[in-house]
Amino acid sequence: MKTWFVELVPPGWQWVMETIWAVVIAVIVIAIALLSVAIFNWLERKIAGRTQDRLGPHRVGGRFGWLQSPADGIKLLCKEDLVPTEADPILFRLAPYLGLTAAFTVFFVVPFADGWAAQQVNSAAFMALAILGMDVFGTVLAGLSSGSKYSLLGGMRAAAQMVSYEVPLGMCVVIPVMCFGTMDLNVIGEAQSGWFWHWGIFANPFMFVTFFVFLVCATAGCNRAPFDMAEAESELVAGFMTEYSGFRWAAFFMGEYTSMVVICGLGSILFLGGWNGPIPWTEWVWLSEHVHPALGWIGNCCGAIGFLAKIYILIAIMMWARWSLPRLRVDQVMTMCLKYCFPITAAMFLGAMLWMAAFPG
Amino acid sequence: MNWHTIFFLIGAFAACAAAVGMVFSRNMTRMAMLLVGSLGSVALLFFLAGADFVGALQLMVYVGGTLVLIIFGVMMTASGARGGLAARCMNGMLATLAGSSLLLLLLIVSGVLCPMNIDSAYCEAPVGCGGCERGDFGEGGDSAANSTNGTAVASTVDAETRAAQLVAAKRESMRENSEKPFPPTSGALGSALAGVRTDTLAGVDHEHCDAADETCHHTPGTGYMLPFEIVSVHLVVVLLAAAYLARAKKVRAEKQSTTV
Amino acid sequence: MAQELKTIELPIHTDEMMINMGPQHPSTHGVLRLVLRTDGEVVVDMDPVMGYLHRCAEKIGETVSPHQFVPYTDRLDYLSAMNMNLGFSLAVEKLCGVEVSERTRHIRVMVCELNRIASHLIAAGCYGLDLGSFTPLMYCIREREKILNLFEAVCGARMTCSYIMPGGIRYGDLPDGWVERCEQFVEEFLAVVPDLHHALTSNEILVRRGANIGVLSPEMAVAYGCTGPVLRGSGVAWDLRRHGEPIYTKMYDDYRFEIAASVGGSYPKDHVYPAIPPHAVLGDSWHRFYVRMIEAFQSALIIQQGLQKYKKSEPVISEPMKIITKIPEGDAYVETEAPKGQMGFYVVGDGTNILKRSRIRSSSFCNLSVFREISKGCMIGDIPSILGSIDIVLGEVDR
């Protein structure tokens, strides 16, 4: 499609079309992410409400109160934007966008359906992990530059937590990468096509366990409750976000949800078959590239919807956990990582390796 | 002049500017962030060069390492996140000496090493290495995959080599797909960092290679281990400096408290 | 004095940090300010600073008659206004030698126990909230709302009731249908208690956050004047409803209930309560919280008995004293078992209708005084846990 688009103009001007193409892709990806943020904002409130035996937002308007998210957005945009005098003005302003950018950047390697990645990269899984790791810089920077001790503590906690949890999280990614033999997320997704028992989570018992460790580490990596040490509103007021207001606060908020989307997307590709449904129905109704490219495109659309659905389910689980569980203490979070998650993933890594040696193919 | 060049210039300028800025900054937080900026820009250059794996590695290891540096810096110096740091003249000279000697070593080593030949890295090299194959990738499993299938019998599998094989299996289709900016380099680079140059291994199809440097082919064992280690030493030096900084600060503070 | 103040700040080492927690902070339960000296995440020392909510209650007490002072007692522990009213009323009654009728006593017992449940629900919910669990609070608030509705039916106010007055209660007998509504509430509440235990008491994370944190030995608890659930959480079976002044214990004489304290290593066995987790140590945050949960349950049982006794009692309601009623010369001190601890009122009369002195012994104030001792060496994250388990109300601390 890109080739066709670029070749619409004479060769000397093709770079213009390439640029346009790149911008369009970027806008689509960011739009999906931002739309997700709006939806998750609403969903989080609804889940919180239902968990707490109340209705959740319904007064602002719209069916099921969906206007709550736009109303929130408008409110945040209208709020006064404060920079404390104690803060480092440049870094303070930079911080929220750094985290947000890092979270958005990961999208360009995540395939939404077969071949539907903004950029197909060979080491996509690794790259996603690496860029996602950058996410924490926004948090740390906010903590260091705010000139508030709560922020400083929050930033330090976030840094320590991220550095620790990247290890088991990386291990959790390495295990499926090892099992599928590639770091290309597209290839990994493709390898899980067919019935749901082809999914990574069912590939072997070790992968099954790894998925749940991954979910825990992903929650911790996103700084979500019960691991939201950086925010910890009952201890640090709002942690690294204490001094933020208005749109910059919203940027942190968006960054958090975007990184949740990304990491759940990664999880769903690595473990839950990505865009492949539990049953290979697209094959049955000939929605396949082999029959016709257009049908393949429709099939991919269905796959992308399935992929998003999986992300939504994973995120709903994260929200469910957030509204059900108390927060761990900071040392307990570290204990959780170093004494439980890491040894378990290491054992799973070993197990998966032995499994593959024992049952090749 | 195309986008690639523009981005290269942006990345290169950002890397250098951030590095210089970091050296001359007195604010710890800004120093750390400029370091991240510099290393991140280098990662961008790697991405532009098509070395996606090394780029990601750069982000993961160095940028992640900087995070640890920040934690150490803030927690150990206790001058506050925004406290100024001023090096004494002697320290500055020592730092320049250590830094420049390491840089010199790095330059020498990288001058000695031959460049990686991306094309030859995957020519036919993995075929001899063996490995088990997950038969089919759907439509991806074409002739190359089948050929590796036939030869593969091995008890222990190096994960990196395996990955390289599987990517190589899709090589055909990727070559055809000109939209891909990133040729499969991860496996070869990973092996090279560990000391194995797949592009110079015996059995490489030399017709596809440029064979620019004959010496490379004679010493297949020398990978990028040495420069990798030199950079690691650099990081250790930085960490030691952080610890020293913290210690020096503490002694001064104790003196103060005794006088008070 | 100024030099004393500086001792907190002077010996700071480079790796210690001063954190000013409060007066505006989500988990200080009001406008309490804690000056923490931390070494990383560990709290080396701390100093509670209070007075931000000081409203000169005692000074006002010297200018108004006891009748007029009752609304001010509402604002002491505004989460259990009924108990505050009762404490002050009993002190004045003791000084004046006034007796109230049996039915009035039963009504007082019922509303006070209802308020105890309400207060403990807030304490339990906020303990969860302080540890990052928002949901149980909403369930607690839901139950508390029913109690507040009952209060509204009885005196028109939901929180600042001013219902119990020196000499009796206001507005005569209970309104029609109130007894049935109360019965229904108790039934519903007893059914909800297991849910709360499930969400809070036996939640593994909450247990880990509370067990072995802020351990208060019984000796220290007594020495610092800690009372109420804080004292009982340390294993001292001391409850003024049984051990208090005759004027107070008389109210509870014919009620059956257990003192919620671990005696000889076991809590009362009249009902099945969640098991004590192995990591919990007597006197830690978890035990203090647990005592409150048991107490709320016991209070519900007391209310059930009170409703029966109320129905059987003679329909005679004692009227409150008048504003102009002269208070005899002399002084009297009565402590009552309020939800937060022993709430004492020391009233001194001088023969006029206005008290010469109305001194308030605040339970939260005394319980808070031990906070510094038990929080040394804990982590920043434990501060909300300990503070939540002590369960203070700043209206009462600052008066």
Next chain:
Amino acid sequence: MKFADIAEMVRNRLPKAAVSVVSDAVDPWIETTSGSLVALCQFLRDEEPLRFDMLHLVSAVDEWTPLKPPKKNPKTGEILAPGDDPNRPDPGFTVVYHMSSLANQHTLVVKVRVPRWQNAKGPKNDTNLPALPSVSGIWPAANWHEREVYDLSGVTFTDHPDLRRILCADDWVGHPLRKDYAEPKAYHGIEH
């Protein structure tokens, strides 16, 4: 133990401590002097049949009753401070200690009288506040109570580990629970 027994025991063991014993009041009390307060409290806490292990409350009662309308100095027109009127001697403060024993389940009230000012002729400011020995070494609970009494009533406690204001601001002037307390016209420029 009954109050009579406690009083009897105190009289026998510490004859100087019990200035007077009032047993027919609503809450019977033992009055002591500031000099023997600490010894008495130590005795009450440690002696086996007494064992008053919990101190409930320390309160200061200003015994002076202002007249209505206030009596003024005929010359200057100023309201007469307590003690200035020769016809009405200043009764000063009564500091009351409420204590109880959890072990033996009995309570006791101890009272001490202190003057309004340490030196009746001295200046009427914070340098001349009356002093009592602190009992915070005996009951840690007294620490905050004594701080409060100091803050609101202006009775200082010697040997107190940390005697500073607790409810009022650190730079507050005066002690509000004194009957002759005059509200400041402004505090940090905030007028009322």
